Every structure is written in C-alpha cells, then in structure tokens.
Amino acid sequence: MNKPISDQRFYQLRMGKTTLRALHVLGIAGAAGGFLYGLDSALWRNWWILAMLSGVVLTIWEIWRSPLWLVQLKGICTLGKVALLGLCYPWPALAPYLFSAILLLSIYIAHGPSQFRHYSIKHRRVLRGKEIKG
Structure with a gap:
C-alpha cells in the first residue's frame, strides 16, 4: 500500500514535472526550424539537446511513477x-x-x-x- 505524500511533497513533484515539461516544449519549439525548414543544425542543436534530455527525463519519471x-x-x-x-x-x-x-x-x-x-x-x-x- 502506498502511503500518501504530504501536500508540500506533492507540490514539489508537480512543479518539478511542470518545469521539465516547459523545458521540453521550449526545446521542441527551438528545434522546430531545423525540421520544418531544414536550417543548419548549428542554429538549433542546443534546443534539440534540451528537448531530448528533458524528454528522456520525463519518460524515466513516468515509468518510475507507474x-x-x-x-x-x-x-x-x-x-x-x-x-x-x-x-x-x-x-x-x-x-x-x-x-x-x-x-x-x-x-x-x-x-x-x-x-x-x-x-x-x-x-x-x-x-x-x-x-x-x-
């Protein structure tokens, strides 16, 4: 049986996940030009790295949670x-x-x-x- 978490812990986890999601969307938005317009990768590489790293962490988080x-x-x-x-x-x-x-x-x-x-x-x-x- 899982014991309930405190309101403070719930808030911390929720804000952490929301922050990761925001970083992921920011990375995707920054990398979009590379996919949609074939821009030179040097222009969007860092955004792509942000999107991939945050996506991996979000995936691990979801699997860990359930x-x-x-x-x-x-x-x-x-x-x-x-x-x-x-x-x-x-x-x-x-x-x-x-x-x-x-x-x-x-x-x-x-x-x-x-x-x-x-x-x-x-x-x-x-x-x-x-x-x-x-």
Whole structure:
C-alpha cells in the first residue's frame, strides 16, 4: 500500500514535472526550424539537446511513477513519437511531415480525454494510478 505524500511533497513533484515539461516544449519549439525548414543544425542543436534530455527525463519519471505508463496509450504514443522521429534520419525529406505528425500526436495525447490517455492496450481497459491487476 502506498502511503500518501504530504501536500508540500506533492507540490514539489508537480512543479518539478511542470518545469521539465516547459523545458521540453521550449526545446521542441527551438528545434522546430531545423525540421520544418531544414536550417543548419548549428542554429538549433542546443534546443534539440534540451528537448531530448528533458524528454528522456520525463519518460524515466513516468515509468518510475507507474510502469503501467508503458502499456497505456500515453506511453505507447510517446514511444511511437520516438519511432517517427527515428524515421527522420533515413528519410530527411519527410522530416517536416514526420515532425508535424509528432506535434499533432503530442497535442492530442496531452489534451485528449483521460479515458484515452489512460487506456491500457494490455489490459483492454482504462487504468489509473499504480493498479496492476489481471
């Protein structure tokens, strides 16, 4: 059984995650020109590094918080975004379209209904919290 956390600890964790998300979005915005307009990588490399580092930390955070994230649509879509991103390297001409698809998927996952984000492919139902049954 998980013991409840204090309000102060909850606030600290929430602000930490919000800060990471803000840095991630800032990095993505800064790197967008490279994908959408084919700018020289020196112009957006640091933004890209910020986006990737914050994205990795956010992913680790989510898995640490709940391993269910890996079977919920929010986790599966995140891994799908990474796969789409990987396709930019063998097919750079498709990078603007792949990047746009990643952005649209990100927005849909972030702002879509919680029943969609928390749906578990493995369990075929909506799962919230750390419940792991069946």
